[in-house]
Amino acid sequence: PAFRDGVLPRDKIIKINGNSTEGTTIEKAVHSLRGKPDSKVVITVAREDKDSEGKAKETIKDFTLTREVIKIQTIYSRMFPSSDIGYVRITEFNARTPQDIHEMLGKLAKQGMASLVLDLRYNPGGLLPSAIETAKEFIGDEKVVVYTQGRKPESRVEYRAAPRAPYADVPLGVLINEGSASGSEILAGALQDHKRAVLLGGRSFGKASVQSVINLPDGSGLRLTTAYY
Numbered sequence: 001p002a003f004r005d006g007v008l009p010r011d012k013i014i015k016i017n018g019n020s021t022e023g024t025t026i027e028k029a030v031h032s033l034r035g036k037p038d039s040k041v042v043i044t045v046a047r048e049d050k051d052s053e054g055k056a057k058e059t060i061k062d063f064t065l066t067r068e069v070i071k072i073q074t075i076y077s078r079m080f081p082s083s084d085i086g087y088v089r090i091t092e093f094n095a096r097t098p099q100d101i102h103e104m105l106g107k108l109a110k111q112g113m114a115s116l117v118l119d120l121r122y123n124p125g126g127l128l129p130s131a132i133e134t135a136k137e138f139i140g141d142e143k144v145v146v147y148t149q150g151r152k153p154e155s156r157v158e159y160r161a162a163p164r165a166p167y168a169d170v171p172l173g174v175l176i177n178e179g180s181a182s183g184s185e186i187l188a189g190a191l192q193d194h195k196r197a198v199l200l201g202g203r204s205f206g207k208a209s210v211q212s213v214i215n216l217p218d219g220s221g222l223r224l225t226t227a228y229y
Contacts, residue, residue, distance in 0.1 A: 001065045007045060009122060009179040014060070015044035035067045077104040079111050086113035090134070093126030093183045098133035105137060105167060115171040118191075121201065125182025132159050135190050138172060138197070140165035145190045148210050150227040157227075172197040181205035186229060 013021055016032040033041060042064050051057050074097055076089045086108035090097065108116070125131070135145045139161040147158040174188050174197045185204050191197035210227035 001068055001070075002043075002063065005063050005065055007043075007063055007065075008047065009124075011045040011047050013043050014046050015042075017042050018044075037068050039067050041065050041067060075100045075104055077108060079108060079113065080117075084112050084114035086111075086116045087119065088116065089119035089121075090123055090184070092123055093128075093130035093134065095127060095130065097126070097130045098136075101134055101137060102166070109167075113170070115173075116167070117173050117175065118197070119175045120180045120184040120188055121175050121177045122179035123181070123184035124179065124205075125184055125186075125207070128183055128186070131183030131187045135187050136161045136165060137167050138165055138170070139190060139194055140168045143194055146186045146229055148227040148229055150210075155227065168196075174199050176201045176204045178202055178205060181207045 013029070015021060016029065019032070021029055033043070035041060042062055044060060044062050047059050047061065049057050049059050072094075074091050074094055076091075078087050079085070080087060086105075088101065088104060088108070090101065105113075105116075132145050139145060140163060142160045142163055145159050145161055147156055149156050172191065174191055176184070176188050176199055180188065180201075181204065185207065188197075188199055188204065192199050208229045209225045210229065211223050212226050214222040214224060216222060
C-alpha cells in the first residue's frame with residue numbers, strides 16, 4: 001500500500017497518526033503502523049530532494065494508507081505482449097528465490113522466451129547465497145560470481161558459478177536504480193563483468209561491505225565491517 005501511494009525508499013517516517021517517531025523503538029513504530037485490514041493510518045515522511053539549482057532540500061509530506069494483509073512474493077514474471085521477450089522482477093533475495101526463479105524461467109522458456117529483462121530496481125538484497133544461486137542461472141564455466149576480501153590477503157573467499165548455466169546464452173538486460181543494493185548489486189555486477197548482460201537505469205546504492213553484528217550486554221549491538229565484496 002505504501003509503495004502504491006508513492007512512499008519511496010529512504011523516506012523517513014517522522015510521524016505516525018500525528019505522533020512523532022523521535023525516540024520511538026522499532027517495535028512501537030511497527031505496532032502503530034499495523035492494524036485491521038481496510039483501516040487507515042496516516043504517516044508523515046521527510047524526503048530529501050533537490051531544488052531547481054540541484055541543491056539538497058527536505059520536503060515533508062503526509063500519506064493516508066489503507067492497511068491490508070501483505071503476502072510476500074519476491075518474484076514476478078510475464079512475457080511482453082506480442083513478443084519473445086520475457087520479464088522477471090526480483091524484489092529481494094530470500095531462501096525460495098533460486099527455486100522460484102528457476103521455475104519461472106522454465107515457464108517463460110516454454111512460452112517462447114528468446115531474451116530476458118531482469119528487473120532489480122528497489123531490490124535491497126537479502127540472502128547472499130540466494131543471489132549467488134540466481135547468478136548461476138546465467139553464468140557458467142565456474143566463473144567467479146563474487147569474492148570477499150578482508151584485511152589479510154589470505155582472507156579472500158571466492159564464490160563461483162557451476163560448470164553449466166541453464167540460460168547462459170539468453171540475451172539479458174538488467175534494470176537497476178538507487179534502490180538496488182547488496183545482493184542485487186552483486187548479481188548485476190557479476191552479469192556485467194562477465195559480459196552476460198547490459199545494465200540500464202541509474203547508479204545503484206553502493207553497499208559492498210560484509211558486516212558482522214556483535215551483541216552487547218545492554219541489548220545494543222556493534223556492527224563491524226570485516227570485509228568487502
